[in-house]
Amino acid sequence: MAKQYDVLFRLLMLGDSGVGKTCMLRRFTESEFDPSHISTIGVDFKMKTLEIDGVKVRVQIWDTAGQERYQTITKQYYRRAQGIIFVYDITNRPSFQHLAKWASDVDEFAPNMVQRILVGNKSDEELRRQVTTEQGSKLAEAYGMEFFETSAATSNNISESFTRAAELVLQAHKRDVDNLLGSLDDYLEKEGSTDHTFAVEYETAGQYENEYCFFQENCSNGEIMNCLQHVRPGSGFQPNFTIFEKCDVNGTNTHPVFAYLKDKLPYPDDDPSSLMQDPKFLIWSPINRTDVSWNFEKFIVGPEGEPFKRYSKKFPTIDIEPDIQRLLRLTKS
Numbered sequence: 097m098a099k100q101y102d103v104l105f106r107l108l109m110l111g112d113s114g115v116g117k118t119c120m121l122r123r124f125t126e127s128e129f130d131p132s133h134i135s136t137i138g139v140d141f142k143m144k145t146l147e148i149d150g151v152k153v154r155v156q157i158w159d160t161a162g163q164e165r166y167q168t169i170t171k172q173y174y175r176r177a178q179g180i181i182f183v184y185d186i187t188n189r190p191s192f193q194h195l196a197k198w199a200s201d202v203d204e205f206a207p208n209m210v211q212r213i214l215v216g217n218k219s220d221e222e223l224r225r226q227v228t229t230e231q232g233s234k235l236a237e238a239y240g241m242e243f244f245e246t247s248a249a250t251s252n253n254i255s256e257s258f259t260r261a262a263e264l265v266l267q268a269h270k271r272d273v274d275n276l277l278g279s280l281d282d283y284l285e286k287e288g289s290t291d292h293t294f295a296v297e298y299e300t301a302g303q304y305e306n307e308y309c310f311f312q313e314n315c316s317n318g319e320i321m322n323c324l325q326h327v328r329p330g331s332g333f334q335p336n337f338t339i340f341e342k343c344d345v346n347g348t349n350t351h352p353v354f355a356y357l358k359d360k361l362p363y364p365d366d367d368p369s370s371l372m373q374d375p376k377f378l379i380w381s382p383i384n385r386t387d388v389s390w391n392f393e394k395f396i397v398g399p400e401g402e403p404f405k406r407y408s409k410k411f412p413t414i415d416i417e418p419d420i421q422r423l424l425r426l427t428k429s
């Protein structure tokens with residue numbers, strides 16, 4: 097598989113509802129501006145590839161809902177961000193005053209290394225301005241952030257601000273980038289790609305007839321195909337995709353693909369705290385906080401090899417479908 101980028105970073109946009117986060121993101125990724133305001137529900141994201149200092153940086157930009165009622169959901173995304181773009185609306189003073197709260201949430205929930213910039217959006221609305229450029233710039237200085245005034249309507253400083261956020265993240269992770277593991281593609285390339293092995297243990301979701309196939313087999317490698325064909329789902333079932341051998345996902349022999357997945361997604365999204373309830377089931381060593389919990393956690397990986405989400409053993413497999421659909425749409429777009 098040809099490598100499309102060198103590194104993948106996640107940026108998160110935070111700020112009150114209506115400040116223009118979605119419009120900024122659309123302007124940056126699709127060069128479009130839609131004057132209607134449809135509040136984001138939970139989180140959404142878009143991707144863009146930038147070339148910075150000769151490095152192809154794929155940025156996954158998460159657009160969060162500013163509305164209070166979604167904060168429990170959106171806070172779960174903080175810990176996975178490498179960069180934060182705080183946005184306020186220059187025509188709305190309260191959105192500027194609330195930055196203190198957004199910043200303190202980030203201090204609490206985001207990783208220490210997270211890079212931040214401050215953006216005052218709607219700079220085209222000079223006549224309705226309630227926050228001066230100087231006030232914005234002073235606040236940014238106080239927080240040690242770079243500052244931009246932007247307009248999603250005219251495109252002013254949109255590209256500059258997103259690119260700067262990505263540059264800061266790249267600089268902060270320079271050492272990692274130099275020893276780059278990069279993407280899942282790299283691993284597969286290193287491992288000899290198609291004829292090498294990696295795990296398959298999926299959960300039964302009763303969807304054999306549908307587009308996705310999830311299944312669970314406890315038998316040995318040699319028996320898997322027979323089980324599928326004759327037992328579950330049976331009736332001569334033939335998968336139309338490659339099934340790899342089983343492999344270790346925890347312990348000293350952890351397969352590099354799973355080491356990578358666990359590194360990028362250390363905890364299940366829906367249940368970050370629990371690992372294994374009963375230590376007598378821990379049959380591998382060494383035990384690590386990010387280990388895959390029995391039985392069964394799920395990972396999904398995006399169209400370009402980026403680990404997208406990890407689901408706990410309690411998360412119903414059937415409920416992964418909306419995320420799969422979303423990623424498939426992304427592949428087609």
Ligand SMILES: Nc1nc2c(ncn2[C@@H]2O[C@H](COP(=O)(O)OP(=O)(O)OP(=O)(O)O)[C@@H](O)[C@H]2O)c(=O)[nH]1
Nearest residue numbers: 113114115116117118119131133136162247248249
């Ligand atoms: N004049 C002007 N209006 C803008 C600009 N950016 C966004 N808007 C308008 O502001 C409103 C809200 O924009 P959104 O992008 O939906 O706001 P949001 O921050 O994503 O809101 P939530 O999803 O609720 O958090 C829309 O009516 C936009 O048309 C801008 O740069 N200039």
